[in-house]
Ligand SMILES: Nc1ncnc2c1ncn2[C@@H]1O[C@H](COP(=O)(O)OP(=O)(O)O)[C@@H](O)[C@H]1O
């Protein structure tokens with residue numbers, strides 16, 4: 001088991017800087033997820049850790065040792081690629097054996113190890129099949145098996161589930177989490193899917209354009225997003241945003257005036273912001289409540305019934321749409337007028353530069 | 368683009384293809400036919416299509432020159448040049464395909480452009496180099512020159528084949544602890560084997576048929592089959608029967624070889640193009 005430390009890592013291709021100084025500590029046994037939109041540099045960062053890309057500047061430490069110039073095969077890592085990257089000319093057994101053989105492990109030991117891993121991953125019937133004869137899910141297992149047999153200090157995954165269909169993806173997500181609990185190995189997992197990030201991670205690193213937007217536990221990111229980008233990216237359906245005018249604040253909270261003239265008192269601090277500044281209010285669909293009358297009224301435009309829950313899209317007088325997640329059995333229909341209640345403790349405020357106002361009280365699950 | 372071509376178009380294309388194929392094959396056919404004629408029949412006008420076949424030309428050819436000596440030289444030179452060229456081209460193509468730099472494409476184009484130079488342009492320097500290194504009229508000398516002339520094409524072809532191998536598979540090998548050498552020999556080569564085979568095949572054919580350097584750099588010891596044909600072409604007037612027999616003997620092995628391996632060859636030559 002191992003720790004990984006990134007110290008101001010940078011990567012430049014030709015003249016373009018892709019990774020712009022990333023620092024991060026990964027603890028032993030931790031499951032860390034790099035998440036961010038496509039093209040933000042997740043894969044590049046992972047490949048720098050793996051040794052498949054040169055590090056332009058900064059230090060990479062594994063177990064306290066600087067490994068910038070260590071060959072990929074000697075860093076004690078194993079990687080699962082998005083395309084699985086199995087050796088097409090070798091059967092499943094040989095695929096798993098390749099690394100062990102190169103490491104000079106004796107035949108009997110190799111066999112025992114591969115058979116053990118194959119049993120864990122239910123790959124025994126396929127040991128002598130070529131990758132071309134396997135389904136996507138089975139190939140995925142082989143790729144994971146090939147990583148496990150090497151008993152690496154750190155597992156690296158680059159979008160390993162993105163080529164699977166939705167049902168299988170859900171199943172593999174659970175299996176990977178269980179496997180991580182069982183093996184207890186430090187894991188770095190790259191995905192663009194925030195659901196994968198939320199469900200699997202001990203720690204999420206949100207990336208955008210080569211910079212870290214926020215690092216924290218899933219619930220920390222959910223309850224206390226550091227800025228608009230993270231607030232928008234984490235959570236499904238995404239957070240609602242609308243503008244308001246900052247009126248003033250103290251240690252107990254900040255007051256903002258909404259478009260319809262009503263005042264909202266949110267328990268967040270607002271150091272140094274001038275009254276009259278335009279700010280953004282954010283609230284998640286699951287926190288907005290429907291009322292039949294009251295302030296903040298709008299017209300229901302679309303209703304999405306998912307069975308257990310219902311998503312109600314309400315058009316406000318200023319034209320903005322606010323999505324409300326509510327009970328599956330709610331009777332509201334399209335074209336009807338509803339009022340929205342915005343519980344202040346669930347509201348987020350964002351300054352003009354996109355940074356969130358600090359909450360007065362941390363959420364108990366995100367301490 | 369229409370998926371189904373019209374029947375009339377298809378028939379037209381088929382006729383055209385057969386026409387071209389027959390047009391290209393006719394000289395070979397005529398050569399083989401002539402080789403079974405006596406020298407007198409060979410020059411009769413109008414040419415005879417129906418005649419009593421005879422092996423007399425072949426008998427005379429074998430009597431006059433040692434076919435096996437020339438054939439062995441051709442084989443040594445072709446196989447040797449191909450083996451060395453592949454050995455040099457694999458690492459070159461590997462680095463260009465998987466570790467390209469800004470200048471990789473222009474390097475490839477430049478290499479190919481050297482093929483466009485007429486060989487006679489470098490005849491004198493190459494001849495002098497061969498003479499000064501005592502490689503004139505040796506299989507080694509001819510193999511080196513053949514190898515160098517074909518190297519650009521071979522690197523280019525291997526580069527195209529290697530580009531088809533997904534890079535993550537090689538990277539997986541590297542993660543598994545393979546050195547660059549092991550990555551190339553244990554992962555890349557088995558995957559690119561069909562492509563390497565077609566490339567080697569093409570190189571063999573090019574070397575087998577190479578005449579310019581053979582005629583200029585060899586005289587007797589290392590003379591290959593192309594020189595064997597040439598030796599029947601003029602000195603005592605034109606004896607078309609013997610010339611045809613000698614030519615047939617010279618091209619027969621590679622023709623048969625090419626026929627057997629044509630599937631591989633066509634697949635290889637269209638590999639990059641048909642995706
Ligand atoms: N070899 C390369 N040369 C130049 N630019 C690259 C190269 N690889 C990746 N990039 C660029 O780096 C950025 C990040 O890519 P990547 O790490 O693959 O993103 P992600 O995995 O988050 O989708 C992209 O804008 C991509 O165009």
Ligand SMILES: [Mg+2]
Pocket residue numbers: 042043044159
């Ligand atoms: Mg990626």
